Structure formats: C-alpha cells, structure tokens
Amino acid sequence: MKFKVEAMNLSERLGLIQGIAERRATMPVLSHVLVSSSKDKLELSVTDLETAMSASCGAAVLKEGSLAIPARKLYEIVKELPQGEIEFEAIGNHWVQLRTPSATFKIAGLPSEDFPAIPELSSEHLFSVESSVIDDMITKTIFAVSPDDLRRNLAGIYFQKTGKHNLRLVATDGHRLSFVERDVKSEVKLGRGVVVPKKGVAELRKIVKIAENISIGFGKNFFIAEGDGTILIVRLIDAEFPDYNQVIPEVTKSSFHVKQGEFLSALRRVSILSSDKTKSVKVTLNKGEMTLVSVSPELGEAKEVVPIEFTGDSIELGFNARYLMDVLEVIGEETVHMGITDELSPAVIKPVGEQVYISVIMPMRV
C-alpha cells in the first residue's frame, strides 16, 4: 500500500467517522480504521460491531493495498499536520509510515484480514430521500423508543413500506407510540419491516447533516445510508416489532382542537410543580376549556386553563406531562387534534392538516 493524500481531506473524513472506533475495544482491531487504497481513492472504515462507517477520499494511489491503523492515533497526527500532501507507505509487518516534507511517523497496524468484513449493498437496493424529510421523521418518533433493555424488539425505530413511495416510521415503549408516514418521492425499496436500533438512528442523523439528499437501503441484516461519500451501516435488531395497529384506536369517544403553542407552554409551566419521577398532570375537560393541574406534596399546586373547542361531556384524565410535551414539541403544526375516550383508554394526538403523524399516549392514574 502506498499513496499520497491531502492532509485536510483525510483529516476531515477521519473526523467524521473515527468517533465510532471503540476506545475500550473488546477486540483490538475495533480501535482501528481500515485504510484501503485502490484506483484513485482511499476507503476508510471503522466499526464498533453495532454500526460501521465508511468514507472515501481522493488520493494518488501508487500501490494498492489495505491496512488497519489505530484510528485515534492516526486522526490526532493527521489533524495536527500542516496543509499539504502526506505519503502513506506500508513498510512490512503491518507497520505504516507517514511522510510529509518535514516529518515522519511510523505506526504499528494490524492486518486488514483481521478487520470485520464491512457489508455492502449494491446501488440498485438504495433509494434516495431528502435529508430534511428523514430527519423530521426521526425527530417525530425517536423519543418514543423504549429505553428498556429487556424489550429488545422495541429498542429501535420500525421502518415499514406502506405504499410504492410511502415510508412509515414507528416507535413505542409500551406506554406511548408515535408513527409518521411520508411520501418520499422515490420508490421505497424495503421488503418486510425492520427495526433499526436507536444508536444507529442517532448515527444516521450525522449523515443527514452533511448532505441534502441521502440514499438509504436495507440488506437482510443491515440498514445502510449514504450521503456525500460517507456510508453508514447499522445492524438491525433481530426481533419482530409488535403489531402496533391494535394499539391505535380507530375512533375516540370525544375529541377537541387546541393550539399547539398554548397547550405546550401551559404544560411546561404546570409540570414544573409535578413530581420529577412521574411528571403527572391532571387534565380536566369542560365545555370550551381544558384545565391542567399538577400537585406536589413539597412544592404545592399549579393550575392553568387553556381554551379549547370542546362540546362533549366533562371528563378528568391523568397524563405523564413529559409524554404530551414530547409530542407537542415535534408535531410541527399550529393546531392539534386530541382524541380521548376514558381514563383507561389510549388518547390520540395528531396534527390538524395534511401530514400523517399519530401519537398514542396511555393515560395514567393521578
């Protein structure tokens, strides 16, 4: 392996991906970046076995080859080097030598065969989506992902194809559920639904930030996203997502419209006085108004009235205020529809308007 590369290019690419390389590596090779030179470019790959990232950058390749190099060490050296070309050369025994006009570094690496095989997906399995669209879909669902280690099948966002161009994302922790669907304009290439782990979704948001459009695709075991030459690979959760449709009530006994901003800020103020653990708030509906009350034995009582369009029978319900706020913060619509049945049945919140976004929240005892 021998090539010349611009320090800045390399440093920028390494900076994007090296965070994934494990510090406390269970396998030594996982703290390394796989550097492969072929034709006229470099391929850089890192993985922690849950996710993997690859980036490529142009280079003058003098000799093709590959080697695993300690990621952090390499990044720290390259980042401090002055602008200009660095020459890399494998000097035997898995050592690599870096040379600039004024400096030489020798770093011990590991054989490339020791590096986990990074899965690939041919371009025909990829489809393009607007970064802002996928980012918005993630924002609208990720908060509902279960943090519970014991419910592995809920520990990620469920991706499902619901029409030729329609992609749906669903997340639930058993107490609440959020689902969003968008027309992504290109053909969705996804067979059966898959669960992408939360950590992988968080990495996806990094890709979304660097490119206006990204390509995504699904292999048997992987989710792959590609944007501006950077590729993210995420291992899927090996479990079935539950049949979530039965959780979503088709109709609710009564419903009302409320201004998102008024509802959210009232909740914020009232919940300051609710206990930290449950964040419970009592919601009372009467004709034309909604009263929010929270009581804390130490701090006292908070009460606020929000005007709503409501004509049904009076009713009193309890909610985790955090759950309501999570939805209202991301709903992206001025007027919100809320449907309720009774103090034991799930409530539904959705935007009034075109977008397909539904949040289901179980009431709680107050």
Place this chain on the structure above:
Amino acid sequence: MFFKNIIGHEFQKKALIRTVRESRISHAYLFFGPDGIGKRLISVEFAKILNCLRGESITEEVSKGERCDCHSCKKIEKGIHPDVFFVEYKGIKNIRVDQIREEVEERLFLTPFEGRFKVAIVDEAERMNPNAQNAFLKTLEEPPPDSVIILISSRPEALLPTIRSRCQLLEFRGLSEEIMLKEFRKRTDLSPDEAWVAVKLSGGSLGKALGLDKNVLSERKEIILKLSEINPKYASQVLGFVESMPTGSSSEDLEKLMFVFEIISAWLRDLVLIKIGFDEDHLSNRDLVSPIRKLAEKWSVDNILDKMKFLENAWYAVFRMNANKQIVLENLVLKIAE
C-alpha cells in the same frame, strides 16, 4: 476438513454435522463431560461450520482435505470473528447477571455482522450463579433468530433443570487409553513407557497429556526410585529429596510441583494395584515393575492408603491453603518413607 485436528468424539462430530446438513440447528446446546477432553475445540469447529464461507456444502467434505482457510474460519480460529464470541471466566467463581447481559444478550440481539449465525460459547457454564442462570433462561426461552448458544460444562448438574431442558444435550467422554497413546506418540518422541505414564496421568485429555512438563516427566523414574529408597532415619536423605523437588516459587514452578505430586500419587496407586493382585499392564509405571513389587512386599495396603491420604492433605495444604511448603513437603516425604 473440519474436526480434522480433534481426536475421538466421532459420534458427537457426526451428530453436529447432521444437524447442519439437515438444517435442524438448535438454538442452544449443552456440551458436557470431563474437563480438558475437547468440548471447547469441538464448539469452535462447530461455529466454523455454521459460518464457513464455503457454504452449506462444506458438510459433505467434512472429514477429508485440509483445514479450511476461508476468512470466516480463520477469524474464528483467531478468536476475532464478530459473530462468534467466547464467554470465559477463568478463575471467577460466580458469573453474574450483568455479565451475562453484557456479554451474551447484548451481542445476540442484533442481526449477524458478517456470518450466518451468531454463536455464543459459554465455557464453564456451571459458574453462572442462580440469578445469572435465570437471566440466561430468558434468552434461551426466546432465542434471537440466527443465534446458537453453546454451553460447556463438566458439572451439568449444577445448571438449572430448566436450562438443561432447553438445550440439546451432547455428552462427551474422555478418550480411551489406546487412542490417547497412539495420538500422543504421534506428537512426541517420548519412549513408550513415558508416553504411557503421560496418558495415565491425563485422564482422557490429550491436551493435558501434551501439556505435561517434559522435564519433570523425564525425571519421573529417578524421583520414584529415590523416594523408594529413602530411609526415614536419615534426615539428610529426607531433606535432600525435598531440596531436589521444585520449590513452587513461580507459577510455572508450582505447576511442576503439582506434577510431581501426581507422579507420586500414580506410583502409590500402582503399589495398591499390585498389592490387591492386578496385572502389571494396569500400572502407570510399567518400567518400574520390579522396584514396585519389592516395595509392595514391605508395605501393607492400609499403610499405602494412609500415605495416599497424607499426600492428598499435603496437596491441599500446598496448593490451596498456601501453607509453608518446605515443612509440608518434609513431613510428606517422611510419611511416605516410613
């Protein structure tokens, strides 16, 4: 090509190959039987078969040809395959719940990284404490797809019955002495008599036989002859013998001392066998028949059994209780010589 370097266990190998060939791969296996006879080696080979890049057809040619050198098999051999992981707790008495969660569950619940199956090999599974076993039971009840868990244990009775009942059981027995002797002689250039001693001292484990200290093994004859001739009235003889034993000051030296204990134990057992009328073929020290017969005439069975008991206590004192080795060894040699 698989199982090539594993001797014996023909039935078990065939059974495992059959499960792959007939696509009846179980989510959980329990390999049980004495320590050191190849259960772990077989589990590694099984993991290779499950993930070999040469595909399912490899099972057809399992027993011929060279060892497979595809990337997957090589990585498993080196212990760096992302989907094959070992849970080992050498020296730890209790495997705790959080260790099982971190090292098994969290690595099984994602889809395979580069292989077809995720394989978790839990060595000394009986070391899981009851809570850990219960946590593990949950994984066994709802095993993630594409995963195979292999529990290895020499004491399967220490596992919860509910765990055992969820595993496909595969029992392993020690190798027969004939097979051991043949294989051992192929791999070493020891004399037939010395090879035989090594086999006798290794209880069916070829690995153990090959790992025995060759220097100590070659001194065996001398050790026994010297010990046979010590006159307990002469302190210098007793002290002289103790001085010639390994001091046990380093861990390597401690291993040697342990080996000397085993040699003495086998020799005392030979004496008992001769006393109660066994054929010479049953002895460990076949090259020392006449000095053994001579001593057997002098000592009673009870006397020898007493010495064996004393040796056992001395073993505990030295290797488990950290007693003063010099004093324990002097008393031991005195007792044996009397």
